[in-house]
Amino acid sequence: MSDVTRILESIEHGDRKAADELLPLVYEELRKLATAKMASQAAGHTLQPTALVHEAWLRLVGANGTFAGRTHFFASAAEAMRHILVDHARRKSAPRHGGGQHRVEFDEAGLAAPSHDDQILAVNDALDKLAAENKIGADLVKLRYFGGLTLAEAAQALGVSERTADNYWAYAKVWLVREIQAHRG
Numbered sequence: 001m002s003d004v005t006r007i008l009e010s011i012e013h014g015d016r017k018a019a020d021e022l023l024p025l026v027y028e029e030l031r032k033l034a035t036a037k038m039a040s041q042a043a044g045h046t047l048q049p050t051a052l053v054h055e056a057w058l059r060l061v062g063a064n065g066t067f068a069g070r071t072h073f074f075a076s077a078a079e080a081m082r083h084i085l086v087d088h089a090r091r092k093s094a095p096r097h098g099g100g101q102h103r104v105e106f107d108e109a110g111l112a113a114p115s116h117d118d119q120i121l122a123v124n125d126a127l128d129k130l131a132a133e134n135k136i137g138a139d140l141v142k143l144r145y146f147g148g149l150t151l152a153e154a155a156q157a158l159g160v161s162e163r164t165a166d167n168y169w170a171y172a173k174v175w176l177v178r179e180i181q182a183h184r185g
Contacts, residue, residue: 004070012066019061030056030077036148037081047088056080071157078147085146086124089117126179130172137172140165 004025010018034049034056059080060073067073123145131138136158143154155165 002070004073008067008069008073023057026073027053029074033078033148034081037085037146052081052084055084075143075147075157078143078149082142082146085120089120092117093121122180122183123176126176129179130175134172136160137168140168141172141176144169
C-alpha cells in the first residue's frame with residue numbers, strides 16, 4: 001500500500017491531520033498535471049499552475065470527500081482542475097470582461113490540449129451532452145483532456161480494459177468534434 005493510499009484511508013476514517021501529510025506527497029504530481037494543462041493555454045493566461053493546484057487542493061479538501069485510492073484521488077483532482085479552468089474561462093468570456101464569440105478550431109491535437117478559453121467552454125458544454133449519452137466516454141475524455149492521464153491510466157481509473165477505453169476514446173473524439181462543429185454552425 002502506498003503512502004498516499006494509506007493517508008487517504010486515514011482521511012476517510014476522520015483523521016484531520018492526515019490531509020497535512022498528504023499534500024507534500026501529491027503536490028509535485030498535481031503541479032506537473034497543472035503545468036501540463038497550463039502549457040497548452042493561450043499566451044497571457046492569468047491563471048498560473050500553482051494557483052490551479054492550490055485551488056484544486058482547496059476544493060478537494062473542502063469537499064470532505066472520500067477517495068477509494070490514489071487513482072480516484074487524482075481523477076478527482078483532474079475533475080476539480082477541469083471545473084476551475086471552466087469557471088475561469090467563463091469569467092473571462094463574460095461580456096463585462098470583454099468576452100465574445102470566437103471561432104473554435106478543433107482538430108485531434110486541439111482535443112488533446114485545449115488552448116483557448118472558448119475551446120475549453122465548447123468542450124465542457126459538449127462533454128455535458130456526451131455524458132447524457134455515454135457517461136464512460138465522457139469520463140474518459142475528462143480524465144485524458146483535463147486530467148492529463150494516459151489511455152492506460154484512464155482505463156485503470158474507470159475499471160475497463162485499455163482496448164475498451166481506446167474504443168470509447170475513438171467514439172468520444174468523433175462525437176465531440178461533430179457536436180462542437182454543429183454548435184459553431
